[in-house]
Amino acid sequence: MHNSADNATIELEQRLQAASERHTNNPHDLSIIWEAIEILTVLKREDRLLPWADRALALSPHHADFRAMRATALNLLGRHAEAAGMLAHDLSTFGESAIYRLRLGYSLMMAGDLARAIPLLDEVRQIADSMHVHAEAESLLGEAMLKAGDPRGFTHWQMRSDSGDAFSYRPADIPEWTGEPDLRGQRVLITHQLGFGDNFLLAACVADWRAAGASMMITCAPQIHQLMQASLPDCEVVSMESPQQSHAPLPDAVQARVQAFAPHLHATLLRLPLLNASHPVSGYRFRAYLRAPSTKQQIAREWAQQLRSQHPGKRLVGLFWDCRQRHMPELGSIARCWAARRSLPLEMLNRITTNPAVTERVHFVNLHHPLVEAQAGTPAGDVSRYLPGIFHFDDTAACIGELDAVFAVDSAVANLAAMMSKPTCVPVNTSGDWRWGTQGTTTPWIEGATVLRQTREGDWDSVVQDAATWLTAQ
CATH class of the missing domain: 1.25.40.10 (Tetratricopeptide repeat domain)
Structure with missing residues (x-):
């Protein structure tokens, strides 16, 4: 109907x-x-x-x-x-x-x-x-x-x-941080915005703010709350939905917690890197910090032990290849087309998961949420699922924590794996996001990430070949 x-x-x-x-x-x-x-x-x-x-x-x-x-x-x-x-x-x-x-x-x-x-x-x-x-x-x-x-x-x-594409809560009664580097004795509220991958990457800068002396409260979406809470133990992490309009007020329940925290300053997530990264010298890198809650880590450890016993001698590598936004026309052509260009077509992925030289050494684990698997498709070959189940990102993080490496297109999963210090290989299109750099197989922003770049838009052939080489070297 x-x-x-x-x-x-x-x-x-x-x-x-x-x-x-x-x-x-x-x-x-x-x-x-x-x-x-x-x-x-x-x-x-x-x-x-x-x-x-x-x-x-x-x-x-x-x-x-x-x-x-x-x-x-x-x-x-x-x-x-x-x-x-x-x-x-x-x-x-x-x-x-x-x-x-x-x-x-x-x-x-x-x-x-x-x-x-x-x-x-x-x-x-x-x-x-x-x-x-x-x-x-x-x-x-x-x-x-x-x-x-x-x-x-x-x-x-x-x-x-x-500019209209990164809404954020901006409490009117809390002064905005104006760039002062000495934050000793200051309580700072950080409100979130953007996608999950941006949250995973930019929140790495919380360590810089803590080192500058600040006490921190940071908001995040419910889907990543448990993960962020486990990863930022020195901060008060507050769960709330992302804002749907610019300069929206804080929800009442969150406002009560903010009042109890009594922040001296406010900054949006986008401003976090400015404390240490806005100098004319290069060399700033986002440092890994993410980890799953300890209870989820134990569950994942038991699962991984069983999987490794079934595939002795093989490395376990997580797979993420399809950006869900490409299946959501209501988001508009910009978001949909960008997601489609970032996604690796299933037939290209299948060339990796059925490559004998790869499968001799690697067993793959599907990192897609079960609800989106129908749209992403099922890879060919012997690819396992995370049997404890992926419901929120703390489950994804727990799974990744037990893997040897992750192969993921530009997505929240790629950012998550990289910010867990897991060897991460990211295939990108001809105009990949800034965080993956523009040349070679490395990025100036994230240590340990390998970037495989298209040389011609829409042509993944050379990327698939390079991916096989990277996987067999793991």
Whole structure:
């Protein structure tokens, strides 16, 4: 039985099909193309705009909106260099506005052209005539600098909090931390934001704040509360849902705990690295700190002993290959396409799990939550599940703690394994996240992580070959 949202989607898809048929009979009717573009936008399928934008540009080659749509579609498909080339070509015609230069800066950054992206994004943040464009440009500038291995990028990257994609609780009655390095005697409230992987990575900086003398209270999502509580024993860790709107107030129950803690200062998760990592010298690394609760560790130890007895002499390696967001169209095309590009197709994974040279030495363990296995698919070969069950991330951590290594795409699981100091291999697409660096098989940010990079967008062949080499060397 369909609900109203499903019915609306079905109706839009029928309209799109009808528009496609009308376009076949009337290929020069621009109004039909506009209708198809509008429907795809409402459906949050902007990644499918490319053929329609091309049809529109064939009729109206210099139309700014169609050219912008084409660049958007190219970026969503991972064809960033093409998007940057198109936007750069149009710069003299359409490039006076800050928003146009922002689009070019983003495409250049994602294409890996940091030498051009960084000064352009710096220029945009200075000329932006709106707070949103300024915040977006500054956030992207920070990301580009971090991709280049420059820790000063954290100063700019924190503007994600103001660019609309990283909501955070910001209590109005607690002064914001302004960068003072001496925190002796200060009680500090840290409120969370972003995804689980970002929480796992950035909370490593709590140790820096504790070393500076601060007493800490940190909030986190319920799914990771037990894990964070076990991993940050010197902090008060508070469970609460992630905010759904910018500057949302603290929930009443949490507010009572905060009042009892009586913080002197507040900072968001994004600001944690600024204490020690925003200096012009390179070399800052996130230090491993995560560990499962002791009770979960014991359960995992007993499970691992049994599994090792069944596979004597083999290394146990965890697998995580599919980002769930790619199956969630309601999140929009940006989140969905980015998740799809980060995910390793099951047929590529199967080449690893059935490789005789690998399976002779390695036994694999599926690290996916059971509820998402139906979408991720079942790997070929002999791949075990964590039989005590994965319900929350403390279970995942307990399992990882008993493994010899983890092979995981850019995800919360990869961040979790790396922040547990477990040998971690991360396959990334051509424009991987800043934390995985941009060159070679290492990253300047995380010790012990091996990064396998696509050389051509969507082509995992060389990555699969390199993964087999890495696995047989474990």
